[in-house]
Amino acid sequence: MAETRTTRPQAAEAPPSPFALQARLAEIYRQRCAAAVQGCLDATLAAQEAWAAALKPVTPAEALGDAATYWADFAQRSLLFWDTMRRRGNDWLAHEAAGKPPLLAFAWEIVADARGFARPANYALARILPPDGVAIDADKRPYVIIDPRAGHGPGIGGFKPDSEVGVALQAGHPVYVVIFFPEPVPGQTLADVAQAEAAFLRLVSERHPTRGRPVVVGNCQGGWAAMLVGALDPEHAGPLVINGAPMSYWAGNDAENPMRYAGGLLGGSWPALLASDLGGGVFDGAHLVENFEYLNPANTHFGKAYTLFSKIDTEPARFLDFERWWGGYYLMNREEIRWIVDNLFVGNRLAAGRAEWEDGRIFDLRAIRSPIILFASLGDNITPPQQAFNWVADLYPTTADLKANGQVIVGLMHESVGHLGIFVSGSVARREHAQIVDLLDYIEHLPPGLYGMKVEETGQGIGAGAGPRYDVVLRELEVEDLQRLQKYARKDEVPFEAVRQVSELNAAAYEAFVHPVVSAWVPREAGAALRALHPLRARRWALSDLNPALASVAPFADLARAHRVHRDEAGFWAATERRSAAGITAAWDFYRQMRDAAAENLFYATYATLSNVLPRPEEAAAATGGAPDLLRDAMSRLAEGGFTDAAVRACLLVARLGRRERRLSTFKRIRELAGRDIGLLDRTASEAARIVRQQAAIVEHAPDEAMASLPDLVRTAGERRRLLDILDRLGGQLALGPEQRALLGRFSDLLAPAPAPVPAGEHRRKAG
Template sequence: MSLMPVAAFPPAAAPGPTSEADSPSVSVLGQILAYQRDAWERSILFCDVLRQRANNMLEHERLGLPPLLKFTFETMLDARRFDQPANYALLRITEIDDACADDCIDRDKPPVVILDPRAGHGPGIGGFKRESEIGMALKEGHPVYFVTFFPEPCEGQTLADVLHALRRFVEAVSGRHPGKPPVLYGNCQAGWAVTLLSADCEGTVGPAVLNGSPLSYWSGESGINPMRLMGGLLGGAWLAEFTADIGDRRFDGAWLAMNFENLNPGNALWDKYTALYADVDTEAARFLDFERWWNGFYSLSHDEIAAIVENLFIGNQIERGVFQICGGCTADLRRIRNPLVIFASYGDNITPPHQALGWIPAVYASTAELKAAGQRIVYLTNPHVGHLGIFVSAGVAKLEHRAILESLDEITALEPGLYEMKIDNPAGEADCHRPQFGVRFEPRLVEELHFPKSANAFEKVREISEINLGLYRTVLAPWIQASANPWSATMLKWLHPMRTSRYLLSEEFAPWMRFFATLAPEISANRHPAPADNPFLKREQRLIGDVSDAFKIYRSRRDLAAEDMFAGIYGPA
């Protein structure tokens, strides 16, 4: 019997000292503690940001809700002093980045007049950061003017008063720049105001740029654009007048802001807050900057909101050519001769391309008719950016808006017809100039613009609205108008949930919020974020995503139910 050499069986390694940090239980415990500390710190910072938002809102109110522009300006005209007063003013941008704007402009370029939407919020969306419509126009060398408005309408103010004020503004700008008709830039609601102004100021204005502007409100896609159905589901225009009446003949813009938030409850109640919580170290400044504008609610007069809802949202009268601006004056889009540039996005669920472009085949039956009218209409679309992104996205400002401004001469020189503007950006960079990106204007046919529109159903909405509005004005309105007063209107204003959900988190109303104000600076100076690969942080992100998906499912089912209800009452939309 032979024995194997001892060397064939190496001795077992002697057990060495075991580090506690290497044991699985201690490793998991460390990850738990790291996540808990990170989550606790983020919670403190998150609550402090909400406290700051509340304080910003109250401060903005105390200052009288001034326009939130990042640029220095001077007031050229104040329409509150006109014979037909309106709560609008014309501003001239005088400074950019501590440099005088006059030193930066090209005298050969036409002035740009930017109008922000008066749809519940205050002015500033066109210039509340440097990379904006105002910023791009200044960087391209254009003299820039901005049309602002004030929180409260003038007594008895009408849409005709507003349009007359805007016309005087255009005349004043034209007078300062002879031979260079101003370029009009209209965002959302201001876009259709610019359209009416173009029809009213034939020959005195240059190209008009309409950004996310609803001119064909009945258009839309089933299951995707439910906002156009709300007028029918609420019984017509009477509710807008009722809301203005309980506000003592003032319509509180917070109601419009609430409608926008209800359109996407997942974002309003969950996504924007979880985005802040997840990245509170980097997102706080952006969140506070936007929320300062979003939470500044402006009012419209009773007559204004009644005309807007009855004629635009319910009656769809702009594209039909029956919109009465004032006695004997009807808006006719066929009178527009200045080139129109329409910017829309398929990611915009408030003003989809259907509503931005659907009026064209309604006004011009064919391409030949459009050419015979001598009109040039250019449109461009973005595949994904949302409604507000059309106005505030820095990437959109640096590419699409810059491309529009750099192409104004080409647009003006186009032969009459319909064109789609294509931007070729091979490098994929947003902040660049031509020829780093190219622009093409591809001819299109009016006959190719086919957008779903059920005129019969919306005609029934208009008829029901007229009946309900007549009943309201006869039966309820006299009693409500007699009982409403400034005290009750102010009480309703400050009890509105769009305000209470914000300002009640200020330490002025909740003294315990001072706790977060005390801790937040210390935590910011000594942060301990959990590593990106922390498993508990990843579980948090999955939970956030799951809740966000649940909101999307709810929203989809709610919108489908609204479609079914509308179809059951009025017919397919």
């Protein structure tokens, strides 16, 4: 996780003059256009140089042979390509006919169906059945995985054997997946969905009364759904793992994150309302998928098809598997999409504490008491890291606020993987997600704070087929330093407040003048017909056996597979094909960069100007919730507690003098050496976390008093010997610094075994 500092714009800051603002926007636009032109020229030149380097002298016979094999291969690849597209269409039709079940790579069974709840929703809880050879440990906490309902169907968290589901199963954890059905229950709201997911969490807790509460994993929009559940029912939610989840929707950087401008350029939420009304009161998830495809036209209109065409002998299986999930379009109620757009996409109310799930009842993210792991990627242009992390600084303006609230937040940043790769990449599952699962066994023993997580390769595993070994390094960060991801210290978010106000005006006008007419004229049946004709669906059913031109392709494709002729990859014609493909991609990328630059310039020219005219809301004072009470309670218990409290305090005092890095391998070593003796493992995870939070607050704010009052917690000679024995064991096996070893000597002097029990506070009176 990058170390950044979030500085909110001050309401009293003088806005720039309109002329200075427009001049600055014009200069940025000029730079963007120049960069787009230069990027296109560079890509074209690189393709030309690669083509020229591949040329070599050949005889006429060799040239003729190269041309013959290439064009024979080209014809066969074309036939196999269209056969694969036909199979994609047939798969789509079969998936639709089957009711679009979740595309999980594991067997599963439904254990609870929210369609029968008092507040029904089209959600269900499915238990993953462990595959052969995988044993589930009844003592390990269960996992509950929430996939995004953002146009596609459920299953992305368990799409492959190497996945979030797979690594949790391999570690011996029971795994549940929150799935949903293609059509919403009439009248359901996001509040109904959140309540259903909270009920699922309680059910899992009842089914698995383990030491730790269930881990909740949320992917993309399932991430903010997991946060809502954690806020609604903090007593049953265990650690939250939030993967690629947009939480601060206004955040991002210019030239990197074009999707954040869409709401403003469309005038706010009214297009979503119109789409719902045209759908007969139902919003089509295909619109959301279309927005994703809009981001990268080079891949949408050329790259995906060309990759299949150029690798037609190996790519179809992967292509067809992914397209089954990508082409499964699910629906939402009108009120659901309106809540999402108003409160999240445009309103950005969640982190600000203004997102209501019922009248007067808000989702308070500060109520979450479980540790939170945030996983984002610098290569993600759908949920950029700013959207994944900035809410932390919105909720906790300072590190002191975060620690005083007893919260543990761990940030993990990938350098390059794209948005979907966070969930479906096998290499990410084996490296990052597997280490997250490993860390979660220890995360409740971390003192409150903000940590950056890094996965390091430490060597190769032992045995045939063993992969690399990894270790996790946690480095303590400061909330005040959360700045490096920002170009403009978040001043570029100011115009989005104007977007919110314009959206509210446009939505009110739409509801008053357009909605009554459209909803009266468009019946639900017409909406179903429009959905069937949506371009994303049409390009699937039109390229299937329903199309007579493709229905007879299969036998010819089989003949081509049986008599494949492969081109010479080093030949002239293959090199020319690669050059042409690179040129087409460069042209599409140039179009994308110019389009995004124009859209961004229009956005800021419009809303940055409006933000100088429209009233700006007063900045709310940073809420501290119950933080002072938590700190006051901890300090009032300075001399209270037992052996476990003393052991935890002593370890924290030692750790305080060390480096700001903590290693998972060190946690494992400490547990191996003294885990049972300290006593945390005999308690519930929530009780262990409470002890760590309380002792961490004492050590953080009063280290000298914490040290001096340690004898009050271990009053007998036996307890003192036990504690000193633990400290000696750890000191002899762990790499400690000079200051830490000197502190161990002070423990020996302070905790010299007493001959008899020492009443609480007795050592203070004697000292007086």
